[in-house]
Amino acid sequence: MDPNSTYSSPLVSRYASKEMSENFSNNTRFSTWRKLWINLAKAEKQLGLEGISDLAIEQMENNVYNIDYEVAQEEEKKRRHDVMAHVYTFGLVAPEAAGIIHLGATSCYVTDNGDLIIYRNALDMIIKKLVWTISDLAKFAKEYRALPTLGFTHFQPAQLTTVGKRATLWLQELLMDLRNIERARDDLKFRGVKGTTGTQASFMQLFHGNHEKVEELDQLVSELSGFSSSYPVAGQTYSRKVDVDMLSPLASFGATAHRIATDIRLLAHMKEIEEPFEKDQIGSSAMAYKRNPMRSERVCSLSRHLMTLIGNVLQTASVQWLERTLDDSANRRITIPEAFLTADIVLSTLQNIFSGLVVYPMVIDRNIKQELPFMATENIIMAMVEKGGSRQDCHEEIRVLSHQAARVVKEEGKQNDLIERIRSSSYFAPIIADLPKLLDPSTFIGRAPEQVDTFLEKHVDVALAKYSQTLEAKTEAQVNV
Template sequence: MENFETYQTPLSSRYASKEMARLFSPAMRFHTWRKLWLNLAVAEKELGLPISDEAIEQMKANLDLTAEQFEIAAQEEKKRRHDVMAHVHTFGQVAPAAAGIIHLGATSCYVTDNADLIFLRTGLTYLIRSLGILISRLSSFAAQYRDLPTLGFTHFQPAQLTTVGKRATLWIQELLWDLRNLLRAREDIGFRGVKGTTGTQASFLALFDGDHDKVEQLDELVTKLSGFEYSYPVTSQTYSRKIDIDVLTPLASLGATAHKIATDIRLLANLKEIEEPFESTQIGSSAMAYKRNPMRCERVCSLARHLMILPQNALMTASVQWFERTLDDSANRRITIPEAFLTADIVLSTLQNISEGLVVYPKVIARRIAQELPFMATENIIMALVKNGGDRQEAHEKIRVLSHEAAHQVKQLGLENDLIDRVKSDPYFDPIKDQLEQLLDPATFVGRAPQQVDKFIKDWVVPALARDELQEAINKGGKVELSV
């Protein structure tokens, strides 16, 4: 019952993947702290500090916390009012041979900030994999419907025809840019490394008796042991909070893409042309039993808006970091960073679920085309008459009059567009009546849309997804089952 009597964020309790939720869990955080303390001890021992093999082995054997250790750490934090020191003490209890050297020379941000950088990079890896799967799914959809004509919309008013597949490539192209941005952000992340209390490495210089070379080697070795290519050349007590901006901004941009895609599908659902998946037992409305609400796309839009505002926190936090640091970043970042990754994770998994079950209604699409195409075909009809020896101005006036009469039928009387019937009944158009079927073929109005789909997938999607990590994710990725 305890879980039902206290607030829980729906991001982790209701929507997010287990993988992403675990990444930002206390268990992963404190495991990572212990791994960082181990890496520091291993590097310090390698560079000559008196740290025993037994100390190293005990640390290695106790990287994961038991429930009892969580309790001890909580009691210690309550007493000491310092989370890092509480965990130093708790770690020392299960690794007594290392108790005297855990955290040697380090400041709290050695574990907190370096762990955060690990989480940022790992979280981006998870999102990159999910985004690759989504792009793959939507690309299959685009290829399937590459040549299915559909009415285009500008200003949400009928415009020239496009194809269902071509419209999907517009979504995919933005997702490819998001993939590029996430890859850039991940590849740019460095390590805070071993920099000391205000970033001067003074404590480590003292440990190594003024040997600057060993201090630099320590920084490089710990960075390597922690899986990073480089550490930031200078830091204050923390890594610069601009790094958080660099990471959260691409996530917000992904949110904007997701919102646009989901909104397009919501509008298409209203037109009854394309719908998101809808289970046989799903209820759209408690009152209106016939309804099929686009719940998944609405969820994407809802969460994407939240995702888009989170970089504002990172911007403001970075702007108020006085001198070497101030602690007013801490509580904010504990909320903002996990929420950004959990939200992005949910947005991607929901979009994948949508993409794997999109339902297209070709007959509804064809009916809407039939309502608008006669007006769009007027220029083709005029040109066909001219080719048959007709007068362009006369033909224009004839088709103009008939078009207005047909528009009156549609707009004033609520009837079907009968322009073509009027053309067929008018002897003036006898020379081209045998061409009308060809002149009204929707496939002749989509331009190079099918070829654009093919070329886009071949030249842009396939190379972008060729990375081994993306291919592995795509091959392993099963269908997403949507949570409640």
């Protein structure tokens, strides 16, 4: 079938990385099932279960990736059961194991355990990209630690801050996301070998009522599958609350990403900061001069989708009747992969933005000069008082001049001329020589540069310290591009 004649999810065809797309592919899913069947057979054999030969295990191991999808699809049409279709398909290429594949297990042995393996791999990928993203933004914050810029509250000009200090506000939220995603990853356990309704009854039968061996089987299969432990109890599935705990930090990251990208879009409108713009990139089909913040817009667009997906897993977790109900299945097949694919591309896009942000100091300085005269009035008043003036008289003088300047700006569309008015006023003659110092933007930024330094050293560097190899891999990847 022509791939262009049917719908294809843009998350895969247009956005997400090859790495994340492959993690949720059929090849990964069904080869993981086969590895789980091998681990089960190995553990059962090790614990003394008869009828599992070395040849059977060898044949299974030699055919992990030899998946005949046509056979599996035909069998699933017949049986209406995907797991049994793949048991049958695996048995065709591992005939010595055909009778023992899936021995004692329920479908959720491979579906749930397989999902948990895939989800943990996906979380590792997300953490890696988040670490890279934080590292790039930290470099930006350090470079612009002391560059004064207008601060905004209510998107109205407020006291000055620095470009680097503003970046630490973004960084702090990304560090929270890293902490939350790390916690979700480390909290993931294995469903293990729990049987049809979680009672392990089938394995009790296989091991003739030996509780110790059944417990040992659960632990051994978990370890063979890369988990130190399994959830202590389960119904037919692992608790769907696990999915809530896993997607919540991804949704929260979506909120962070949306906020950061929105800030960049606002700053781009002011022409203070722009995202990277490639040499041959087109901003508008009609307006050739435009440099639209399309990367930041994409981050906002996809982040909105990411934030909505948590509602699905919350609702799914809330309606799991008794030991399980199957209305979770179709929903989870869509929701959870989409959450990871979306988070993946949002991170890749943010990293691209942070690694090439363009700052325009002259525009920033021009915008400061439009507002700084008003902000400097208190400094001017205090300087006049030091020269022997009356605070009340000075306040009234500067109030009148400020209102005149504001009217010129708002009603006539002219530049802020408050400083020129002050220079022309004989009242302010005692401090005219001090005006350059009183209007120096660097004197209005408080401890912003030092706050950046402290934050990077005590928080960002500490959080990234254990990821030295991940950061080295990023550097190597950049060199090899």
